Amino acid sequence: MTIEVPLVRGCTLPVVDGDCARAWMTAVHGAAREARLQVEGTSRPPTVGRNYYAVELSGLLELRLNVTLRLVAAVYDAGSRLDAEFRKVPGAGVFAAAGFAVAGVAELEGGFEQADLAKLTALERSDIAYHGVWRLGDVVFNWFD
Numbered sequence: 001m002t003i004e005v006p007l008v009r010g011c012t013l014p015v016v017d018g019d020c021a022r023a024w025m026t027a028v029h030g031a032a033r034e035a036r037l038q039v040e041g042t043s044r045p046p047t048v049g050r051n052y053y054a055v056e057l058s059g060l061l062e063l064r065l066n067v068t069l070r071l072v073a074a075v076y077d078a079g080s081r082l083d084a085e086f087r088k089v090p091g092a093g094v095f096a097a098a099g100f101a102v103a104g105v106a107e108l109e110g111g112f113e114q115a116d117l118a119k120l121t122a123l124e125r126s127d128i129a130y131h132g133v134w135r136l137g138d139v140v141f142n143w144f145d
Helices: 018-035 092-097 105-109 122-131 136-140
Strands: 039-044 053-057 061-066 071-076
Touching (some): 018 061, 105 136
């Protein structure tokens, strides 16, 4: 199966980009209004153990942003679970209009082929193998340290 999420060098690494994060949060607020959800707190930037920005919506969903891919996803009640279930992104059109890609649930929950990892660095491929990641969503929204 050919994946639609383009895995590129650096997409598994924590990248902080204030301009991108501000644009994303503007879209988050617009999407939340459209879906009649509430943004809870501020966004949490990527750090050791998390390569994505995250923000909570109404205590039900966590929205995530992979800066390198400008890719948005949603997970259900992530808490501290590493295998959080990916969900449909509310207000997806708002993110698309702001220049972000919106990840599909089936693709994020699905697997990937080794050929899909070809553009990643050797270190990134090594992290994926070490952590035993098999879902595409766990490659692009990961907890690698």
